[in-house]
Amino acid sequence: MNAIDTWVARHRERAATLPGAAVPWLATRRHDAIERFAALGWPTSRLEAWRHTSLAFLEQHELAAPEAAPHPATTLAALRTGFDDGDHWLVFVDGRAEPALSVMAAVPAGVTICALSEALAHRPEAVETAFGTARDAAAPHALNLALCSDGAFVHLARGTALEHPLHLVFIGATGAADTHVRNLIVAEAGSEASIVEHHLGGGATLGTVVTRVQAAQDARVTHVKLQRQDERAIHLAQIEASQARGAHVASHSLSFGARLARNDIHTRFDGEGCEALLNGLYHVDGRRHVDHHTLIEHAHPLGTSREHYRGLVDGNARGVFAGRIIVAQDAQRTDAIQRCDNLLLSKLAEADARPELEIYADDVKCAHGATVGQIDEDALFYLRTRGVDETHARQLLTYAFAAEVIERIAQDSLRRHARATLLARLPGSALLEELL
Amino acid sequence: MLKIDNLHAAVDGKAILNGLNLEVKDGEVHAIMGPNGSGKSTLAQVLAGRDTFQVTGGAVDWDGTDLLALPAEERARAGLFLAFQYPVEIPGVSNAYFLKAAVNAIRRHRGLPEYDAMDFLSRVKAEMKAVGMREEFLYRSVNEGFSGGEKKRNEVLQMALLEPKLAVLDETDSGLDIDALRIVAEGVNRLRSPERSMIVITHYQRLLDYIVPDQVHVLSHGRIVRSGGRELALELEEHGYGWIDAGAKAAPATGATGG
Numbered sequence A: 001m002n003a004i005d006t007w008v009a010r011h012r013e014r015a016a017t018l019p020g021a022a023v024p025w026l027a028t029r030r031h032d033a034i035e036r037f038a039a040l041g042w043p044t045s046r047l048e049a050w051r052h053t054s055l056a057f058l059e060q061h062e063l064a065a066p067e068a069a070p071h072p073a074t075t076l077a078a079l080r081t082g083f084d085d086g087d088h089w090l091v092f093v094d095g096r097a098e099p100a101l102s103v104m105a106a107v108p109a110g111v112t113i114c115a116l117s118e119a120l121a122h123r124p125e126a127v128e129t130a131f132g133t134a135r136d137a138a139a140p141h142a143l144n145l146a147l148c149s150d151g152a153f154v155h156l157a158r159g160t161a162l163e164h165p166l167h168l169v170f171i172g173a174t175g176a177a178d179t180h181v182r183n184l185i186v187a188e189a190g191s192e193a194s195i196v197e198h199h200l201g202g203g204a205t206l207g208t209v210v211t212r213v214q215a216a217q218d219a220r221v222t223h224v225k226l227q228r229q230d231e232r233a234i235h236l237a238q239i240e241a242s243q244a245r246g247a248h249v250a251s252h253s254l255s256f257g258a259r260l261a262r263n264d265i266h267t268r269f270d271g272e273g274c275e276a277l278l279n280g281l282y283h284v285d286g287r288r289h290v291d292h293h294t295l296i297e298h299a300h301p302l303g304t305s306r307e308h309y310r311g312l313v314d315g316n317a318r319g320v321f322a323g324r325i326i327v328a329q330d331a332q333r334t335d336a337i338q339r340c341d342n343l344l345l346s347k348l349a350e351a352d353a354r355p356e357l358e359i360y361a362d363d364v365k366c367a368h369g370a371t372v373g374q375i376d377e378d379a380l381f382y383l384r385t386r387g388v389d390e391t392h393a394r395q396l397l398t399y400a401f402a403a404e405v406i407e408r409i410a411q412d413s414l415r416r417h418a419r420a421t422l423l424a425r426l427p428g429s430a431l432l433e434e435l436l
Numbered sequence B: 001m002l003k004i005d006n007l008h009a010a011v012d013g014k015a016i017l018n019g020l021n022l023e024v025k026d027g028e029v030h031a032i033m034g035p036n037g038s039g040k041s042t043l044a045q046v047l048a049g050r051d052t053f054q055v056t057g058g059a060v061d062w063d064g065t066d067l068l069a070l071p072a073e074e075r076a077r078a079g080l081f082l083a084f085q086y087p088v089e090i091p092g093v094s095n096a097y098f099l100k101a102a103v104n105a106i107r108r109h110r111g112l113p114e115y116d117a118m119d120f121l122s123r124v125k126a127e128m129k130a131v132g133m134r135e136e137f138l139y140r141s142v143n144e145g146f147s148g149g150e151k152k153r154n155e156v157l158q159m160a161l162l163e164p165k166l167a168v169l170d171e172t173d174s175g176l177d178i179d180a181l182r183i184v185a186e187g188v189n190r191l192r193s194p195e196r197s198m199i200v201i202t203h204y205q206r207l208l209d210y211i212v213p214d215q216v217h218v219l220s221h222g223r224i225v226r227s228g229g230r231e232l233a234l235e236l237e238e239h240g241y242g243w244i245d246a247g248a249k250a251a252p253a254t255g256a257t258g259g
């Protein structure tokens, strides 16, 4: 039912009602994008980048919106507890902005936060560059461009700072079996913001998400992506960042839900002295599958990158990590560390971790490593000799392993929220919580 | 009272303990000495319940219970404490969290009310002061990046907090300078009481200058080959362990229980 032609037909049907339909450059890009998608088809394991995560099954996969869902207002209210009143909330239901639910606190002059649909309606020229094209895009990201129905547009003028986090909440309700959202974040020189994507909702849906970040000179952008969708959902996401001289980008990807989740995260240093943190945690169980593909391009000297990924893989699930760091010939005095560590929580769980360094410069400090292992028996015994029963000791060690990723989230309320979300997923959370 | 009777243990089919006998009465402190590889840590770990070692024979009776039938955590709750020769690092678990989990697990078992956060903190801080640990160690991951001496102090701290009935200290003195050694010894001496017994494993006699044992045993090839008073330790100090290995083969080593 969902063969490539069906998606082409959907593009044809929806084109007139998608935001920016009357904007010529966008119509052209969408057209090119669906053509590219049709030409590529869903990626299969024959492609190196999709070796462990073939999407060929989507040719025949039945998608369905959930039959029932809590009212988005209820979901949002639950989410907002624990966050500061000053936070900003831009809410999307089934891929479209829901102004009635959004809560925007006052923002400083020079900061624009709005739905992409709104920007396209009033000032399409403001998003033209940031929007991107489907040239070189992988099939799911091309499909996203062709069909994206909304998303966030954030523009931070030179030197502005958003004090409180901006939350982009994507709730899947009963209205759509497939959603495609695109977020554009433009941070001018010296600006600063924390932006959090929450992906929630039920159903055997397919969702594509593309988030594009432009960090100009000395800008600081923190991006947190918290994916906890229905365990039948297909989630295909991309984060594409570029950093000018001295810019700092932190990406935290927490992947907990979905039947299949794929995140392609890429940042490129376009000037000297950039810094990037790629921090990630995934937890999969049952027959679920999660895949992170990351690429950090050190194209200029004096860049620093830190990449730390951890996975908890349970049941028959599979966790995939492939991280690449490219250090160009000019990128002298690069300092890069990349790690991916996995904890297998069952005999049938599987993890593939592949860190890769491609170094063309000669004066660099680079290290990488990956592990796939079980709970440390020595630590387990040590805890047991202190009276902690084996089950609780295992839970504690599992939580501690994962929590090290979460502790890298600098902002307090976000870190606490991430910690609580992780705890709620793990068995024994009551006992663990009591001791925190 | 602890009564170890003809204990045999092996790892991967290799025999390590070969018929070990030992009796430790309530309130007594016994020292176990012996060359490297003689089985001291194996004995300690078997007593604590490590299942990588297979008990292939013998029995351990502890106040009428079959100690070997209990899982490690139940031995701990019943009051057995092992100070590890190599304390384990647990990244991501703060020492404070770990200590509280341990203390409350044991208090729950003893039917005592669990500590609330404030009571616990003031208790821990007092004990830390006694073993010369700075407060920052509470907020660091368990043993992670601790020096050898800091790890050993952390073991003594746990012992003090858990108030065991039987404490086994596995080379807690190794790698300590004289000041640290004194603090560790004071920690042990403070806990000495008529209800509490201790097995102090050490490679060197110098610890016994500070902790005066009721009995000293010499372990060789997984058996106790000599038992005696403090003077035995001094003898070992003077002559080294060489003569033991020579003698162990000649003399049958059964019946070397204390008491």
Ligand SMILES: Nc1ncnc2c1ncn2[C@@H]1O[C@H](COP(=O)(O)OP(=O)(O)O)[C@@H](O)[C@H]1O
Binding pocket: B011, B012, B016, B034, B035, B036, B037, B038, B039, B040, B041, B042, B043, B052
């Ligand atoms: N886990 C193990 N696997 C294999 N051999 C072991 C293991 N633990 C101890 N051994 C062996 O058992 C013997 C006794 O070790 P141990 O009890 O650690 O001695 P000690 O503490 O007296 O130095 C040594 O030969 C040691 O190599």
Ligand SMILES: [Mg+2]
Binding pocket: B040, B041, B042, B085, B170, B171
């Ligand atoms: Mg030893």
